[in-house]
Amino acid sequence: MTKDIRTVAFIGAGNMSRSIIAGLVAGGYPAERIIASNPSQGKLDALAADYGIRTGNDNLAAVAEADVVVMAVKPQLMADVCAPIAALDLAGKLVISIAAGVTCERLSQYLGGHQALVRTMPNTPSMLGLGMTGLYASDAVGEADRAFAGHLMAAVGEILWLDSEAGIDQVIACAGSSPAYFFLFMEAMEQGAAALGVKPEDARLMIQQAAIGAAQMVRHNPQLSLAELRAQVTSKGGTTHEAVQTLEQQGLRDSVQDAMQAAVRRAQEMAKEF
Numbered sequence: 001m002t003k004d005i006r007t008v009a010f011i012g013a014g015n016m017s018r019s020i021i022a023g024l025v026a027g028g029y030p031a032e033r034i035i036a037s038n039p040s041q042g043k044l045d046a047l048a049a050d051y052g053i054r055t056g057n058d059n060l061a062a063v064a065e066a067d068v069v070v071m072a073v074k075p076q077l078m079a080d081v082c083a084p085i086a087a088l089d090l091a092g093k094l095v096i097s098i099a100a101g102v103t104c105e106r107l108s109q110y111l112g113g114h115q116a117l118v119r120t121m122p123n124t125p126s127m128l129g130l131g132m133t134g135l136y137a138s139d140a141v142g143e144a145d146r147a148f149a150g151h152l153m154a155a156v157g158e159i160l161w162l163d164s165e166a167g168i169d170q171v172i173a174c175a176g177s178s179p180a181y182f183f184l185f186m187e188a189m190e191q192g193a194a195a196l197g198v199k200p201e202d203a204r205l206m207i208q209q210a211a212i213g214a215a216q217m218v219r220h221n222p223q224l225s226l227a228e229l230r231a232q233v234t235s236k237g238g239t240t241h242e243a244v245q246t247l248e249q250q251g252l253r254d255s256v257q258d259a260m261q262a263a264v265r266r267a268q269e270m271a272k273e274f
């Protein structure tokens with residue numbers, strides 16, 4: 001955890017803010033230095049109860065008090081939410097955006113020309129300290145602010161600094177959106193298990209353990225390629241070979257590649273829309 005403790009205001013307290021806040025507090029970031037601002041009260045009450053952070057409905061009060069402002073609303077709301085914030089004195093404040101498809105240039109326009117911007121692309125496993133965040137700092141971001149943004153997101157998982165802003169869209173495809181691909185795969189396995197007559201709770205346990213185990217094997221065996229790990233499971237003439245061949249023949253790799261390209265395409269479209 002960073003020793004550089006600053007007051008951080010999350011503007012928008014939805015799924016992603018909750019994930020990051022959960023990870024920060026679990027990692028020891030002082031809860032009293034975290035503020036969440038959101039229109040609906042229920043999410044705020046839950047955040048205050050679960051993590052002891054400060055909450056409110058007044059974005060401007062939160063921003064005024066903060067050293068660091070995390071913009072965490074949906075991309076399509078960013079312009080409207082930023083407009084009143086732009087009227088505040090933002091000098092000396094670092095603004096971190098987690099929104100997909102809102103460029104630094106656009107965000108700077110929305111914030112009245114504010115320059116100290118870091119664009120990030122986190123993901124929901126941040127909640128467990130198992131996040132993956134890509135970061136891109138605009139030229140105006142000084143060393144201390146850059147380091148703070150890195151430490152903040154490193155508190156909830158791994159980080160990757162990007163040389164170009166276009167890299168953020170690659171992070172979306174590989175890590176921001178990708179937990180959903182794995183959930184979808186596991187959902188499909190649940191359905192497959194049901195078709196085999198497996199009880200739902202048994203299916204969930206087996207799928208969960210296989211997924212956690214596979215991910216940990218990747219993590220703990222950096223010397224082995226993914227294909228080598230797969231080969232270790234695949235006995236010659238055995239069951240895995242039949243299953244994997246079925247997935248291959250039915251085009252799993254092409255589907256995944258198309259899906260990742262679709263994510264990037266959508267991020268690029270959003271950058272024009274928002």
Ligand SMILES: NC(=O)C1=CN([C@@H]2O[C@H](COP(=O)(O)OP(=O)(O)OC[C@H]3O[C@@H](n4cnc5c(N)ncnc54)[C@H](OP(=O)(O)O)[C@@H]3O)[C@@H](O)[C@H]2O)C=CC1
Pocket residue numbers: 011012013014015016017037038039040041043059072073074075077081098099100121122123124176177
């Ligand atoms: N979910 C994910 O996995 C990831 C999301 N992101 C990005 O994070 C951002 C947020 O996404 P996510 O958390 O999923 O979305 P959510 O819809 O869960 O959260 C957005 C929050 O913004 C709040 N909000 C709406 N209007 C305002 C306002 N005027 N002022 C303050 N808050 C407001 C909403 O409040 P309410 O609904 O209570 O009205 C809601 O709680 C998006 O830009 C997305 O691109 C990035 C990486 C991963």
Ligand SMILES: O=C(O)[C@@H]1CCC=N1
Pocket residue numbers: 100172176177
């Ligand atoms: O679906 C989205 O647009 C956001 C960005 C990455 C994950 N969720």
